[in-house]
Amino acid sequence: MTHTNPYRTHTAGELRAEHAGRHVRLAGWVSRRRDHGGLIFIDLRDRWGITQATFHPDNEAAFELAERLRPEWTVSVSGEVARRPPGNENPELPTGEIEVLADELEILSTSETPPFEIERERPVEEMLRLRYRYLDLRRARMRENILFRHRVVKYMRDYLTERGFVEIETPLLTASTPEGARDFLVPSRLYPGEFYALPQSPQQFKQLLMVAGFERYFQIARALRDEDQRGDRQPEHTQLDLEMSFTTQDEVLDLIEGLYTGLVEDLTRKRIARRPFPRLTYQEAMDRYGSDKPDIRFGLELRDVSEIGRDAGFKVFANAVRDGGSVRGIAVPGLGNLSRRELDELTGVAALGGAKGLAHFQVTESGLKSPVAKFFSAEQQAALREALEAQPGDWLFFVADADPVVFESLNRLRLHFRDRLDLANRDELAFLWVTDFPLFEWNEEERRIEPMHHMFTMPREEDIPLLDSDPLQVTGQLYDLVANGIELASGSIRIHRPELQKKVFEIIGLSSEEAERRFGPLLQAFRYGAPPHGGIAPGVDRLVMVLRDEPNIREVIAFPKTQAARDEMMNAPSPVAREQLEELHIRLAGRAAGD
């Protein structure tokens, strides 16, 4: 039994010349109204497109109603489809060959003047957009972003389902997790003084699902993390959470590479720079780009000149090497002459990475020009040029410091030049895998070893003996997917053997009681036949952002929070009634008991 829709027979995006003569009905919003030559023209907009409806004064009732129409009113219009008079076609509209000669108009609702224009893509202050998000979402940019996001997520689900993955929902109300300091807590009404926590990720649950034997699990999952909103973070974000049993790193990488390749090819016009995706070890990525999420769409690779720096008369270089650091540099063509002010600016960019200075040399036909050139012998200058494969006209920039400072400073310089010199092709997606991260890192502040990612990561099989002798040298089965300088996914093969897990806990100084308290269910589950397993968790918001060329993830989320973690439209968070708190057995801090 199919019923007739009283509002429309067609969408506003589908009528073409071949429909001429058909009597149709359309519904949607008045996008524009123009009065011309005694006629009224309405651009009628719905989700699928725009169609012109034309009102003739002959049809008195409809014409009089049409005279009242204003932008953003909703209407239902019926009439006959007609080819537009020659010369009046609009080639920019798929429906531009036709118009609907309106014979009936129903006004369904009216609209006040919106706080910003819907139809034209003019910049609007973001706070205003967020406050009137339901209007902002009517604009083509946001509408297309959200529709595109749906297609991306649908593609992921189809791809994984075809490959035997099963989507399983894990709880939102759970227990406070390892990274508990950033948990959102939810007071319980039934259990005074007790709290649920919202998941920062379904990590424990997905590993439990492997113990449970589901083998191939995924979930488009919401992850909630209560952290200061840095840059492009949101208190809640969406990830494709995924885990596999009886698997290897290569298998996970192949799976995701296939997913992203298909997704880009089927849903975008972008070009994937290199296939298969290059796989760099963490160390290679750092050495060549100073970053574990490098943008490899362009060169400007780092070169290590520590050997030259060590022997140079330039103290800054020699000291850095002597203190266990390094001297590294990049060669940048196409900069022309740089003023003092410009060089200061570049030093400022490097300083954001921690560099206390930036040594610069201009390469000329006659040699290196630099305030510090005098500290380098002719051989050393030649060696620097050779190391950086420098050509006349290039500028060379060097940072000498501890490795992390050198890397971060030169990474920032690289990205600065990328934008300044427009080195990266916007239509290109340069995916790569970064693998072989160290399993641990040294926390200088707390003087202890801590896990680089999380404490369930499996070491490389051949590194297991190093756990006892030199844990900081152990490489983990960890991998990140990067594109255009943005980390899109992070994953690892997990430890499934209790005794190995115990050793890792010992290394990071976690007592077995504490481990039990924090990871009890998972550790207990591992006693009952845990399969080898591993997974990954690609971020959905960031991927859509990258594919849509948007500057931040708020542009690809229907109802995002501000950078200050507020919902400006719903006004959240906000105070609640005292009775509500009483029912939850809590009160506000800083208030006396009788308040």
Add this chain to the structure above:
Amino acid sequence: MTHTNPYRTHTAGELRAEHAGRHVRLAGWVSRRRDHGGLIFIDLRDRWGITQATFHPDNEAAFELAERLRPEWTVSVSGEVARRPPGNENPELPTGEIEVLADELEILSTSETPPFEIERERPVEEMLRLRYRYLDLRRARMRENILFRHRVVKYMRDYLTERGFVEIETPLLTASTPEGARDFLVPSRLYPGEFYALPQSPQQFKQLLMVAGFERYFQIARALRDEDQRGDRQPEHTQLDLEMSFTTQDEVLDLIEGLYTGLVEDLTRKRIARRPFPRLTYQEAMDRYGSDKPDIRFGLELRDVSEIGRDAGFKVFANAVRDGGSVRGIAVPGLGNLSRRELDELTGVAALGGAKGLAHFQVTESGLKSPVAKFFSAEQQAALREALEAQPGDWLFFVADADPVVFESLNRLRLHFRDRLDLANRDELAFLWVTDFPLFEWNEEERRIEPMHHMFTMPREEDIPLLDSDPLQVTGQLYDLVANGIELASGSIRIHRPELQKKVFEIIGLSSEEAERRFGPLLQAFRYGAPPHGGIAPGVDRLVMVLRDEPNIREVIAFPKTQAARDEMMNAPSPVAREQLEELHIRLAGRAAGD
């Protein structure tokens, strides 16, 4: 680039006789081990099935390892596929024609003895199952339920995407809602004294998405409601949230009917009792079944005998009618003779619905037998029999009281007889729509009119004038989908005209300030051209439960809470560190400030 998996070449569900001679590798769990005739037989289980691996002592290394195997250890086994010796085939296993003659065994992990058997479907105490959910999920029943659930949800997404619907995620951290009393609250770290609330449903957001012009939205959404756990509730449940613009009730019903029909036909072996789904008005459903979610797989329909009761000498009947109530009854065949005790039990069932008594008559060839027969004239007795189309051997049961009591009592009796007499076909799904609910109901306690569902429901167009004169007579464009006595979905066409919304607020006594405070964003959005819209929100857990013949929704949720709203495995809720509360600017009630 495809890498070889070192653990398996095939799943344990796919090998058949035609694979004989192939060298394969399988991975999974030891389901059973049998030692027989000097051989060791292992049932190797993975997500896809069970395959027998056979160890011969000739292969010493593998055999010795196999001797150590215990249930639930994980292993990887390689060997040649061979047809089983004639007579040893297992017709109950899809792989029962073959075995793998093991030449190599790797033990991947060991297992302690599980707290309950995985392989055999014996009843296990639910608390134990929930505490070891990762083991419970290994059992066939739970595994199949969760895999089936995935297929159901995938079907929904595909069906709706094909029809132009777009899935849009709405926030989990939002503002306290209209039904705020049952909100879960989340204290904000950044804004002392302020709280987010978790959504009880995305109701406001989905209506805002209609104002935003998405026209066809859906989301598999988590809804969180902090209520006392009655029967089959969970603090979080999953719903297919759906909304359409420029639509009608018929269109929503057709859409969902198509979805459920396809879903049942494609994914189950159940039979849909009647197609198209019957559509009963609320009043019809109550009159015929005493319930707005009737099980229509069987008869025992209610009959109104108030006209007979009014004039009978039986005071209980006459008084009920005089006081504005009614007398209704059902005729039940096949009960045989009922003892005093059995009749008392039936009176007890009716009492659960509020009935103060249950009048019963046995229909014999010679007339009605009953302790109260004497209060009815021969004509009245004949009229009762006729009204209930009673046959000799039937029992007639009557309740006389206010209508709600009569309905609820007879509804409970009906369902009691369904189970007692096994009247309902378990393989049958009797879907129906219940429509035309009253828009308002009278809250006797608070002496005021309140909305039957929610306050955004559109009245029937022809009833709008009644809003002023007799609001309790107004019918809403409300609809429920029911199957086998269970409400599966509830929806309505919404009000999109601000002046109509204002009138509804007035009728329920909501001041415009209060309305603005509670529904500000939505009311504001309606000022900018809101389309006519409506939707529905089918529950996913309940649907899967019905389709899988499970007695409660915990059986179709991977990690449910107990009926006491606890997660027994993760131990949530639980106390948290005082520092965590301090960071959230709250403290526990009942503690002095210095605690």
